[in-house]
Amino acid sequence: MLKVKQVSQIVGISVRTLHHYDEIGLLVPETTTEAGYRLYSEENLKDLQQILFFKELGLSLKSIKEIISNPEFDxxxxxxxxxxxxxxxxxxxxxxxxxxxxxxxxxxxxxxxxxxxxxxxxxxxxxxxxxxxxxxxxxxxxxxxxxxxxxxxxxxxxxxMNDIYRDLATMRDTDPASQEAQQAIATWYEYLNEMGTYSLDAFAGLGEMYVSDERFKNNIDQFGDGLAAWMHEAMRAYAEQNK
Known part of the structure; x- marks a missing residue:
């Protein structure tokens, strides 16, 4: 049996969250000691894993409770x-x-x-x-x-993404290699790496596509004429300066 703090540390969710799950009947501890300590079993941990999986899919706690409390749930x-x-x-x-x-x-x-x-x-x-x-x-x-x-x-x-493009468009008349421009293009690099994994070389290569592929160029330039070319230069400079 594990205490609530131990489960919190193992799983990486807060004690308060576990208390809330108990209060709404989503994850009720196997037992509670006379002193009021919640104790969780292996079966509780299996249920908790499922709860977190379903949360990742975007289901509400109410819907998750309905699913895992169903006698046919496997x-x-x-x-x-x-x-x-x-x-x-x-x-x-x-x-x-x-x-x-x-x-x-x-x-x-x-x-x-x-x-x-x-x-x-x-x-x-x-x-x-x-x-x-x-x-x-x-x-x-x-x-x-x-x-x-x-x-x-x-x-x-x-x-x-559109907000970042708009912000970058306001800077397209500045030197792409300037400190101000590089701080701005860093926001774009960080955003891309939230969605995937971009090396500095891949980042620079993507910038090349902004000017060599008309589809990229036309879409980006909707935010401001010349933005694609400016981003291309700024991204290349960013890659070179941060290697």
């Missing part, structure tokens, strides 16, 4: 479905990274790429199968709630 089935989702995300991310690498090589004249190969990694049809399985197991309400959460997160990310 830990193994849930874990397998979570694993399928993560494997699909992993496959898509790996393919996108490979697509970026091939695109960078193509820009340097090392390989030829078809238009179709430029978009490898953007087919999420297998994700639809995962969604169907999730709906069958946990119901439309839980899945719709999760999708709504993801959509809100994507909207927030898009809004933040």
């Amino acid at each position: 830990h193994r089935d849930a874990l397998m479905l979570h694993r399928k989702s993560l494997e699909e995300k992993k496959r898509a991310i790996i393919q996108m990274i490979e697509t970026i690498d091939r695109t960078l090589d193509a820009k340097e004249g090392e390989i030829d790429m078809t238009d179709k190969k430029h978009f490898a990694g953007f087919d999420f049809s297998e994700g639809e199968q995962y969604e169907k399985e999730a709906r069958d197991k946990w119901g439309d309400k839980a899945v719709d709630e999760a999708k709504s959460h993801v959509h809100k997160q994507e909207t927030k990310m898009a809004e933040r």
Whole structure:
């Protein structure tokens, strides 16, 4: 048996959160001592793992409680479905990274790429199968709630990206290698690394695409004429200055 503080340290969530889960009946400790200490069993930890998985999918605590309290809920089935989702995300991310690498090589004249190969990694049809399985197991309400959460997160990310573009557009008349410009472009580098992993060379290579690919250039220049070219120079300078 583990005390609440021990569970908190092992899992990395606060004691207050565990107390809250107990109070709402989501994760009730196996037992409570006469002194009032909550004691958690191995089964409690398994339930907690599932709770955190479902939270990651964007489900509310109320929906999670309904799912895991269902007599037909099966830990193994849930874990397998979570694993399928993560494997699909992993496959898509790996393919996108490979697509970026091939695109960078193509820009340097090392390989030829078809238009179709430029978009490898953007087919999420297998994700639809995962969604169907999730709906069958946990119901439309839980899945719709999760999708709504993801959509809100994507909207927030898009809004933040647009804000960064707007801020950079106000600086496009400055020297791209200046300290002020470099501090601004660092925000873009940090944002990209929140979504994935960009080395300094990859960052500079992405900047090259902003001027060599008309699609990139036209989209970015919507925020201000010449922004794509300015970002290209600023990103190249940032890579050189931070190596």
